[in-house]
Amino acid sequence: MLRALWAYRGFVLGSIAREFQLRYMNSALGALWTIINPLAMILVYTVVFSRLMKARLVGNDDPLAYTIFLCSGTFAWTYFSEVILRASTMFLDQANLLKKSAFPRICLPAIVLGSATVNFAIIFSLFSLMLVLFGRFPGIYILGILPLLIIQQVLAVGLGLLVGTLNVFFRDVGHIVGITLQFWFWLTPVIYPLSILPPRFQELAGTLNPMASIMTGYQDAMLHGKWPDYAACELHVALALAVALLGLTVYRRLSGAVVDEL
Numbered sequence: 444m445l446r447a448l449w450a451y452r453g454f455v456l457g458s459i460a461r462e463f464q465l466r467y468m469n470s471a472l473g474a475l476w477t478i479i480n481p482l483a484m485i486l487v488y489t490v491v492f493s494r495l496m497k498a499r500l501v502g503n504d505d506p507l508a509y510t511i512f513l514c515s516g517t518f519a520w521t522y523f524s525e526v527i528l529r530a531s532t533m534f535l536d537q538a539n540l541l542k543k544s545a546f547p548r549i550c551l552p553a554i555v556l557g558s559a560t561v562n563f564a565i566i567f568s569l570f571s572l573m574l575v576l577f578g579r580f581p582g583i584y585i586l587g588i589l590p591l592l593i594i595q596q597v598l599a600v601g602l603g604l605l606v607g608t609l610n611v612f613f614r615d616v617g618h619i620v621g622i623t624l625q626f627w628f629w630l631t632p633v634i635y636p637l638s639i640l641p642p643r644f645q646e647l648a649g650t651l652n653p654m655a656s657i658m659t660g661y662q663d664a665m666l667h668g669k670w671p672d673y674a675a676c677e678l679h680v681a682l683a684l685a686v687a688l689l690g691l692t693v694y695r696r697l698s699g700a701v702v703d704e705l
Contacts, residue, residue: 447547455550459557481518481566485573488513500636507577508666514570515665516633516658519588522563523595523654524624529555530603531620534611534701541702548698552600552607560596574665587664587671591657594676594683598653601687604694611701632658653679 448455489510500508533551534541541548574580610616631654637645648655656679660671 447549448553451546451550454546455553455557458550458554459561462554462558463561478565478569481569484566485514485570488517489573503666505579507579511574511579511666512636512662513634515661516631518563518566518570519591519595519658519661520628520631520633520654521566522559523599524628525559525562526556526596526599527603527606527620527624529559530600530607531610531617533603533607535617548694548701552604555603556596556600581665581668584664584668584670587669588661590673591660591671591676594680595654595657597687598679598683601683601690604690605686608690608694608697608701612697627652627654631655632662636662649675650678653682 489507500512530552533555534548537551571580571585606616606620610620630648630652632648637648637655637659640648649659653676656672656675660673660676663669663671
């Protein structure tokens, strides 16, 4: 699989670049929109929550604390959900290409992940620049999100392969994924801290929801300037690997029938 991806790396990178070109084709500002959109979102969060609503986190009087908390979780969750949502329809969206061209099908999830990663890198770079300008940059602790990023990538790609393959045969899967992600979002501490939940529910969320520990880790690094609690992620590392293995197994067994079903 890795050998196939390496052999077709030009195709994967070219497809990612082509997606960005098509997205901003016939646009006066072109690729500048990749900066304007996330920058506008950051400014809205800053003005609305730190100035107008004066939102605060318990035990933290910093007027920008909730904005940093919200941006850390929202951008990470958006990246995670984008990979899954796009992967759920990747084979259907590329049906004509799959029928006409011979290339390793595993390139499609790689393109989805690569495109979403570029989006996330741009958004998170702007967010980090904002923290520098406001004197809130966490310093070396920002590197603490890298292991968390890898965990969520493995989990997202595994889920994406699974639902993307099944969606070819059972079209209801795509709709179920969208609804599930909405519930999953509200069960994850993206807009609220895990600490506001009763201790029993904190333990359940930390155990059953892999994104809970990941989001908390992002927020610890970006807001509190400390290393994430990696011990809390140990179970979720195993879960992410198991999901990735399941998704890859289902894909390999059904990949031959995918093109016939499209």
